Amino acid sequence: MIPAKKVLNTLHEHWSVLELLFKRFKMTDFSAKDVQSIIKHKNPQWTSERIFKETNRLLNQEIIIPLAKSSQLEINRAIADFASFLLQEENLGLAEEITVLVKDLERLGLRLHQAGDEGDFSELRRFSRIMDERVRKIVKLFEHNESAIFNLVEQAKSDNSNLSLQKRYKAVIEAFDEYIEPMLEMVDIRGPFHACFIMIEQQISNQIENIELFGRGARDKRMLEQLRTRILDMHLVGRESLRKSADMLMPLREELRRNTLITRQAAKVLGLIRKNGVDRMLTSVQPEFVSDIQRFSLGQQRHMVAYMASLAQFEHADYELPDSTDVPAYQSPNIPDYNDVRLSFTKKFANSGAKRQALLDFLNEQYPSLDADEMLFLYQKLISDQQFELHQDTERTKVSINGNTFALYPFNASTVQE
Amino acid sequence: MAIPLRFTRLMQVQYKNKIMTQINLSELSELQAINKKLVSGHHISEQDTTLWQQLDQHIDAYQALFNALGHDLQHDSRGFYYLASDESTPNMGKISRAIALTVFILIEHYANQGKDPLRALFDEVADLELMQTLVQLNKHLFDQLEIFSGSDLRKDVYLRMVRLGLAKEVEQGFVHLAPVYRYIDALMEVNEGSFDGLEEEV
Numbered sequence: 001m002i003p004a005k006k007v008l009n010t011l012h013e014h015w016s017v018l019e020l021l022f023k024r025f026k027m028t029d030f031s032a033k034d035v036q037s038i039i040k041h042k043n044p045q046w047t048s049e050r051i052f053k054e055t056n057r058l059l060n061q062e063i064i065i066p067l068a069k070s071s072q073l074e075i076n077r078a079i080a081d082f083a084s085f086l087l088q089e090e091n092l093g094l095a096e097e098i099t100v101l102v103k104d105l106e107r108l109g110l111r112l113h114q115a116g117d118e119g120d121f122s123e124l125r126r127f128s129r130i131m132d133e134r135v136r137k138i139v140k141l142f143e144h145n146e147s148a149i150f151n152l153v154e155q156a157k158s159d160n161s162n163l164s165l166q167k168r169y170k171a172v173i174e175a176f177d178e179y180i181e182p183m184l185e186m187v188d189i190r191g192p193f194h195a196c197f198i199m200i201e202q203q204i205s206n207q208i209e210n211i212e213l214f215g216r217g218a219r220d221k222r223m224l225e226q227l228r229t230r231i232l233d234m235h236l237v238g239r240e241s242l243r244k245s246a247d248m249l250m251p252l253r254e255e256l257r258r259n260t261l262i263t264r265q266a267a268k269v270l271g272l273i274r275k276n277g278v279d280r281m282l283t284s285v286q287p288e289f290v291s292d293i294q295r296f297s298l299g300q301q302r303h304m305v306a307y308m309a310s311l312a313q314f315e316h317a318d319y320e321l322p323d324s325t326d327v328p329a330y331q332s333p334n335i336p337d338y339n340d341v342r343l344s345f346t347k348k349f350a351n352s353g354a355k356r357q358a359l360l361d362f363l364n365e366q367y368p369s370l371d372a373d374e375m376l377f378l379y380q381k382l383i384s385d386q387q388f389e390l391h392q393d394t395e396r397t398k399v400s401i402n403g404n405t406f407a408l409y410p411f412n413a414s415t416v417q418e
Numbered sequence: 419m420a421i422p423l424r425f426t427r428l429m430q431v432q433y434k435n436k437i438m439t440q441i442n443l444s445e446l447s448e449l450q451a452i453n454k455k456l457v458s459g460h461h462i463s464e465q466d467t468t469l470w471q472q473l474d475q476h477i478d479a480y481q482a483l484f485n486a487l488g489h490d491l492q493h494d495s496r497g498f499y500y501l502a503s504d505e506s507t508p509n510m511g512k513i514s515r516a517i518a519l520t521v522f523i524l525i526e527h528y529a530n531q532g533k534d535p536l537r538a539l540f541d542e543v544a545d546l547e548l549m550q551t552l553v554q555l556n557k558h559l560f561d562q563l564e565i566f567s568g569s570d571l572r573k574d575v576y577l578r579m580v581r582l583g584l585a586k587e588v589e590q591g592f593v594h595l596a597p598v599y600r601y602i603d604a605l606m607e608v609n610e611g612s613f614d615g616l617e618e619e620v
Binding site for chain 2: 247251260261262263265266267268269270272273274277278279281282283285286287288289290
């Protein structure tokens with residue numbers, strides 16, 4: 001058993017080599033020499049010793065395996081499948097494959113139903129698991145076949161040999177007759193495929209209802225629901241995929257399609273775009289425009305050059321910081337220390353007892369020389385002092401401090417809590 | 419960048435190989451309009467009759483003038499003038515890609531219908547219905563360019579094509595103009611070899 005991670009690492013390191021091997025030899029065999037020359041081609045700076053070692057590594061990890069009774073090699077089937085999935089180079093499967101799986105699904109559905117009726121929950125679980133597996137497989141086949149048909153069509157369209165139409169489209173017509181037609185028949189609304197799904201869905205729904213009714217096997221409910229969704233989804237995926245494939249094959253089959261140089265090229269390029277992505281494929285060939293926007297940005301090389309040129313002419317000029325002598329001397333506000341104010345306030349009201357007295361009057365009396373803002377600062381501080389019990393007047397009064405007039409609801413001191 | 423039009427005395431411009439060309443600015447009466455269109459990426463084709471005639475008559479003078487301004491005025495014999503550029507901003511690049519994809523898909527679409535793709539491309543009107551069909555059939559490709567519907571295609575591709583002089587709006591939809599040939603040239607340029615080279619760099 002070779003650790004999966006090791007194999008993945010090797011695949012990652014040698015992907016370009018494997019891709020080339022896969023493209024060049026597809027399903028045929030090749031010699032160890034071929035592998036070595038491809039590794040050499042991809043890594044020209046490697047020594048022959050290293051190349052030999054890497055070839056052995058591929059062999060040891062069974063990524064390439066020797067053909068039976070021969071010194072020739074081939075790509076491990078599992079790896080080849082994986083690569084064909086990644087590169088979307090799939091080959092068309094058989095319609096029968098799907099038919100068999102669907103029939104099996106029908107059988108399993110029946111068993112599931114039985115198990116549910118008998119209340120055998122471990123069986124129920126087992127069957128729903130198997131069905132789940134089958135459904136996934138069918139969806140995979142649909143996708144696989146769709147991409148295979150894409151490839152077929154592309155090849156037929158971009159083939160520029162001077163074969164007759166009949167010959168050029170042979171593979172396409174075959175694909176249509178042997179895959180699309182039977183499949184279309186199957187997914188037809190009145191076809192067996194559809195009936196089978198309706199039945200299975202009904203059965204599963206019944207099981208779910210039973211579970212809801214009797215509350216037994218609540219854990220299985222989720223699983224069944226998932227299965228039901230998956231089956232419905234599969235039906236949809238299948239129809240979509242077939243419709244798409246048929247759309248693509250139809251013009252070729254009907255020999256409607258014009259096959260000029262330009263259309264061949266368009267088909268080829270679109271095929272490449274489909275596999276490699278729009279941006280990667282088109283960036284190198286698309287026509288460029290001069291654009292007004294470009295003139296106002298640094299996007300283009302000539303803009304960069306102009307910018308650099310202006311940088312070269314840049315002259316350093318010191319920024320003059322203000323001198324310390326220029327700054328007017330700091331004048332501290334003429335506020336007396338709050339602790340003193342507080343102390344005198346406490347003293348004054350300890351003597352006056354419970355008599356009401358306006359706070360501002362007190363401050364005015366005590367510090368007649370203070371400015372209005374400084375006075376108000378002290379006033380504010382006294383108000384927010386938790387220690388004094390102060391009451392706010394309900395009437396608005398006008399107070400004048402040092403020539404400024406204020407309208408406020410003044411605070412009055414009644415008692416002092418000590 | 420704009421050149422004062424009333425600057426009528428003879429202006430001397432250094433042109434290729436240091437040959438002195440005499441340009442009589444009073445003859446280039448459409449200079450301002452032409453400059454404005456070209457520097458915004460617009461292609462001037464025969465539909466812009468006055469401008470095209472001006473360019474056609476005084477192509478040497480215009481070429482020399484734009485050359486001196488750091489542009490490369492190109493005349494395509496299929497009937498259009500444009501400023502060639504070999505680099506582009508990312509945004510313009512994206513627009514150009516979307517146009518390229520649309521043109522290629524249209525060619526494919528017309529071919530599938532049994533029409534001569536080139537003739538159909540220039541003769542037929544691209545209406546909203548066609549755009550919807552195109553997007554629907556090639557969802558996986560247009561998704562990559564964030565075009566999800568026929569009206570997206572109209573807004574993001576066709577209206578921009580109009581601005582670039584690649585198409586013109588008619589009653590039913592849009593008609594492609596001769597500058598679309600730039601995309602067909604680009605299409606013919608692609609081959610697997612050039613792409614493999616690109617892949618190595620990545």
